[in-house]
Amino acid sequence: MSVERHHSQEENVGAYLLSALTEIETRAFEKHLEECPVCRDEIDRLRPAVDALPRSVSPVSAPPSLKQSLMAVVSEEAREARGEPRGEGFARRMREKLAGLSGSMAGMQPGVAGAVASVVLLAGIVAGGAGVYAVTQASDDGGSGGGSRIVAAKVDKTEVPLASGSLVLSDRTKDGAVLRVHGLPTLDSKSTYQVWLHRDGEVISQSLFSVGEDGEGAAAVTDDVENAQAVMITREPAGGARAPSEKPVLSVRL
Amino acid sequence: MHLVQEGDPAAFEQLYDRHGGASFALAYRMVGDRVTAEDISQEAFLSIWRSRARYQADRGSVRTWVLGIVHHRAIDALRRNLVHEKRRSSADGIEERFEAPESTPVEAGRREEARAVRAALEDLPDEQTRVIELAYFGGFSHSQIAEMLQMPIGTVKGRMRLGLDKLRRSLAAVAA
Secondary structure (H helix, E strand, O other): OOHHHHHHHHOOHHHHHOOOOOHHHHHHHHHHHHHOHHHHHHHHHHHHHHHHHHHHOOOOOOOHHHHHHHHHHHHHHHHHHOOOOOOHHHHHHHHHHHHHHOHHHOOOOOOOEOOOOEEEEEEEEEOOEEEEEEEEEOOEOOOOOOOOEEEEOEEOOOOOOOOEEEEEEOOOHHHOEEEEEEOOOOOOOOEEEEEEEEEOOEEEEEEEEOOOOOOOEEEEEOOOOOOEEEEEEEEEEOOOOOOOOOOOOEEEEO | OHHHHOOOHHHHHHHHHHHHHHHHHHHHHHHOOHHHHHHHHHHHHHHHHHOHHHOOHHHOOHHHHHHHHHHHHHHHHHHOOOOHHHHHOOOOOHHHHOOOOOOOHHHHHHHHHHHHHHHHHHOOOHHHHHHHHHHHOOOOOHHHHHHHHOOOHHHHHHHHHHHHHHHHHHHHHHHO
């Protein structure tokens, strides 16, 4: 390493630690670090100052919905890592929930090997009035083909401040997806939540659903989500609408 | 942390409980917008969960690792220009806007630590504090800072380095 090169890079130490270099400059500086013990030592010497900077901000309480949404995804992924079939944990929880609501669901079984995911629309008796739960019964491909993907939803905090949600996507996009929500307000019997898929410039209705008193619910995205731009939820009159009549309260960009 | 690395969601929940507030506060301090700060915190913690095997205890504390990831995510958001003018919003009063957690000894210690680091930062010459804050919390590059402050890039880089050096010495003296 030449002395000139060292001098030309040495002045970048502070900017590098503060993430103030451009990507190209960062790559060049990191390459320089590989061969320059002087700069490496200087980085090690100054790093405690940079590590202290975030500690200058007093901690505050993060919104509870953040933890709910995060832990929903983490728990689902942990289940999958333990070898449960994709979406099985979720499907089981929904079956348990539905079993509690309607005895007719107690015997529901997971999908058989190779089966295409089927969507079962069930009239569920939910607190506050009759509603429709949409449950995707997960396909079981024997674990081949990798895992599902989970995308966090964006929420309109002015309309539904406590809400959070995520979309569970199968690798096989034709199988659709499952949208899970937490903290959504219950609606009266004249209204319902409606799920939409935004794809190729069209907004296509997917399913209707209600949430329980705990604000939890789930809905199926039944169409192929490949090349879709977003999945959205709006509040609509009971029975659903032909097109969204309001700005989405929750959406997932794909 | 060992249990988190083994994929235990309950252990991860504890890690979130311990560092979630500081992470959200840092993200909010940087982007000045609650919804974006939530998104950044969520993305950062999901990334931590998914890359948990990569944590190396000998490279620093869990808190430093977590806050470093949050910082990088916030920088990405700022540079993708997701927050526009909101980035200039001040974090003053954040503690009043979001209810402070119960004053446990740990929280009290962290508030004290925050005061000490802020005091050390404010103790630097103004021009050094300014470049450090614009870079670290504002997500601006050295050339953007040079343009804003109308000074040569070399001067900006020099002040960053001098400021960090002085801050390190000041914090070491407090800790001693």
